[in-house]
Amino acid sequence: MRRRLSLILALSLAAAACGGGGLDEESSGREIFAATCAQCHASDLSGGVGPRLGLGAPSSDKPVEYFVQTISRGQGRMQSFGGALSVNQIQRVVEFILTEQGREFTE
Numbered sequence: 884m885r886r887r888l889s890l891i892l893a894l895s896l897a898a899a900a901c902g903g904g905g906l907d908e909e910s911s912g913r914e915i916f917a918a919t920c921a922q923c924h925a926s927d928l929s930g931g932v933g934p935r936l937g938l939g940a941p942s943s944d945k946p947v948e949y950f951v952q953t954i955s956r957g958q959g960r961m962q963s964f965g966g967a968l969s970v971n972q973i974q975r976v977v978e979f980i981l982t983e984q985g986r987e988f989t990e
C-alpha cells in the first residue's frame with residue numbers, strides 16, 4: 884500500500900513537470916520549436932506571422948545572444964518566453980535554429 888502511494892505520487896509529479904504542451908527538460912530543440920514557435924515561424928522556419936528564421940534568414944548574421952534575448956525577453960510583437968521555457972530549453976531551441984541556419988552553436 885505504501886509503495887503504491889509513492890508510485891502514484893511519482894507519476895503525478897512527472898505529469899506536472901511536463902506542463903506546457905508536453906515539453907520537459909529532455910525535449911529537443913526541434914520539439915520545443917514545433918510546440919512553441921512554429922505557429923508563427925513555421926515548422927520549416929520559413930516564417931509566417933513572425934520572420935523567417937531558417938537558412939539565409941535576416942537573423943542569420945545575428946549573434947547567439949541576440950536569439951537568447953529575443954526569446955527570453957520578447958521583441959516587438961513577439962511575447963517573452965522567459966517564463967514559459969527554462970534556460971536549458973531556450974538554449975536548445977537557439978541551437979536548433981542556428982543549426983538550421985547552417986551555423987555552429989557556441990555557448
Ligand code: HEC
Pocket residue numbers: 916919920921922923924932933934935936941942950953954958959960961962964976
Ligand atoms: C505569436 C507569434 C510568435 C511566436 C509564438 C513566436 N514568435 Fe518569434 N517572432 C514573432 C514576431 C511577430 C517577430 C518579429 C518581432 C518584431 O521585431 O516586431 C518575431 C521575432 C523573432 C526572432 C527575431 C527574428 C529576426 O529576424 O530578428 C526570433 C529569433 C524569434 N522570433 C524566435 C522565436 C522562437 C525561438 C519562438 C519560440 C520559443 C518564437 N519566436 C515564438 C512572432 C512569434
